[in-house]
Amino acid sequence: MNYNAWFECENGCKYPLTEIIYRCKNCNGLLQVKHDMDVLKQRSAEDWKCLFEKRYMRTQYPYGSGVWGKKELVCPTVEDNNIISMYEGGTNLFWAERFGSQLGVSDLWIKQCGNSHTGSFKDLGMTVLVSMVNQIISESGNIRAVMCASTGDTSASLAAYASAAGIPAIILLPKEKVTREQLIQPIANGALTLSLETDFDGCMAIVQELAARKDFYLANSINSLRIEGQKTISIEIVQQFDWEVPDWVIIPGGNLGNVSALGLGFLLMLELGIIDKLPRIACAQAQRANPLYRSYQTGFTEFKAITAQSTQATAIQIGNPVSIHRAVRVLKQFDGIVDQASEEELADAAARADRTGLFNCPHTGVALAVLIKMIERKQIQKDDRVIVISTATGLKFPEFKVAYHNVVRDQPPPRYHNTPLELEAEYDNVLKNIDKHLSV
Numbered sequence: 001m002n003y004n005a006w007f008e009c010e011n012g013c014k015y016p017l018t019e020i021i022y023r024c025k026n027c028n029g030l031l032q033v034k035h036d037m038d039v040l041k042q043r044s045a046e047d048w049k050c051l052f053e054k055r056y057m058r059t060q061y062p063y064g065s066g067v068w069g070k071k072e073l074v075c076p077t078v079e080d081n082n083i084i085s086m087y088e089g090g091t092n093l094f095w096a097e098r099f100g101s102q103l104g105v106s107d108l109w110i111k112q113c114g115n116s117h118t119g120s121f122k123d124l125g126m127t128v129l130v131s132m133v134n135q136i137i138s139e140s141g142n143i144r145a146v147m148c149a150s151t152g153d154t155s156a157s158l159a160a161y162a163s164a165a166g167i168p169a170i171i172l173l174p175k176e177k178v179t180r181e182q183l184i185q186p187i188a189n190g191a192l193t194l195s196l197e198t199d200f201d202g203c204m205a206i207v208q209e210l211a212a213r214k215d216f217y218l219a220n221s222i223n224s225l226r227i228e229g230q231k232t233i234s235i236e237i238v239q240q241f242d243w244e245v246p247d248w249v250i251i252p253g254g255n256l257g258n259v260s261a262l263g264l265g266f267l268l269m270l271e272l273g274i275i276d277k278l279p280r281i282a283c284a285q286a287q288r289a290n291p292l293y294r295s296y297q298t299g300f301t302e303f304k305a306i307t308a309q310s311t312q313a314t315a316i317q318i319g320n321p322v323s324i325h326r327a328v329r330v331l332k333q334f335d336g337i338v339d340q341a342s343e344e345e346l347a348d349a350a351a352r353a354d355r356t357g358l359f360n361c362p363h364t365g366v367a368l369a370v371l372i373k374m375i376e377r378k379q380i381q382k383d384d385r386v387i388v389i390s391t392a393t394g395l396k397f398p399e400f401k402v403a404y405h406n407v408v409r410d411q412p413p414p415r416y417h418n419t420p421l422e423l424e425a426e427y428d429n430v431l432k433n434i435d436k437h438l439s440v
């Protein structure tokens with residue numbers, strides 16, 4: 001089969017995926033990856049499902065990867081020997097039975113996208129992007145380095161894949177706005193790590209200027225190759241439910257690439273007949289960085305970039321999201337909603353869910369807080385199948401957890417805090433404290 005894909009703008013201008021380009025030369029619009037749908041439709045929906053099942057989490061490189069197992073739908077033009085894969089995807093769909101029953105819903109699932117090589121869903125898109133850079137270089141393209149601005153997870157992912165490929169990476173981070181764990185990831189992978197005295201939006205402005213030079217390759221989600229990899233999240237969710245479509249998907253949103261990607265994944269499956277309906281999508285924002293939520297309040301008629309205030313959900317502390325138009329289009333097609341969570345709400349939601357076996361990052365906390373509100377509003381019914389996208393592992397955000405559980409004198413403790421007891425190593429005293437604890 002001659003599978004094919006290319007970059008295309010809203011007005012139909014086309015560019016090869018090996019061209020170093022992020023916006024249309026004619027209309028300056030964002031580019032999207034388009035596939036030759038006629039060729040994809042030559043295979044029946046049943047045959048697609050069979051093929052995906054046969055490859056899923058098997059060993060044949062690179063097709064065991066959750067992304068490359070769907071290669072024809074993601075990026076068919078990259079040669080297998082140029083693919084840099086770390087077996088991304090295939091993440092656990094956690095049945096949140098206990099948490100759900102506390103909230104009054106029985107079909108609640110957490111898609112653990114953070115159980116991945118660098119600890120966030122960013123790996124899904126980065127494998128596609130870095131593989132394409134490898135392809136360009138192999139066709140004697142002149143790329144000196146790949147680069148990105150980041151709130152901490154994109155940079156970790158880019159650094160890992162670039163170093164596996166042997167391509168230099170340049171990382172622009174807002175100083176003191178990423179965790180120590182996130183900062184050490186690109187450093188360990190040998191990336192040139194620049195810590196800038198600004199916020200994410202400030203880093204993004206500089207990296208876009210650098211991207212005007214054709215010898216640096218931009219790895220931010222303005223580059224829609226990443227969206228192609230991330231859209232496999234929706235395909236994988238449906239696959240994990242034996243090709244049934246859930247009722248709701250709740251996604252934390254910052255730059256809004258991921259909510260766009262999940263939407264595109266569902267739309268592609270619908271067009272190929274793999275599914276016959278769409279779920280509804282809810283995008284969850286931190287109240288302190290909520291430009292999409294504000295736009296939603298106007299029925300999406302207005303959008304204003306804002307200066308994001310500091311939030312514990314640092315990876316979504318973004319005031320001027322690059323994929324705003326893509327996201328609004330997707331939300332309209334999915335009868336979508338946007339809601340927000342305060343700092344207290346996101347921390348309580350993450351901690352409350354942690355008590356039922358999870359270990360949530362703050363961004364997942366934002367999505368869980370929105371879930372709770374939607375259930376309270378009866379927007380989500382008790383039998384609805386709901387998927388919450390968990391975007392990173394909580395292990396990257398220890399300070400968020402430590403701060404929550406660390407009770408401060410003269411301040412009321414958070415609702416779900418748990419404080420360790422410091423005791424002398426003496427048997428009777430230890431037992432007395434255990435008894436006291438278990439009897440409350």
Ligand SMILES: *Cc1c(COP(=O)(O)O)cnc(C)c1O
Binds near residue numbers: 120122153154316392
């Ligand atoms: C990148 C990221 C997000 C936000 O995704 P966008 O595509 O920017 O909306 C949310 N959570 C985590 C942990 C992230 O790394």
Ligand SMILES: [Zn+2]
Binds near residue numbers: 010013
């Ligand atoms: Zn154009």
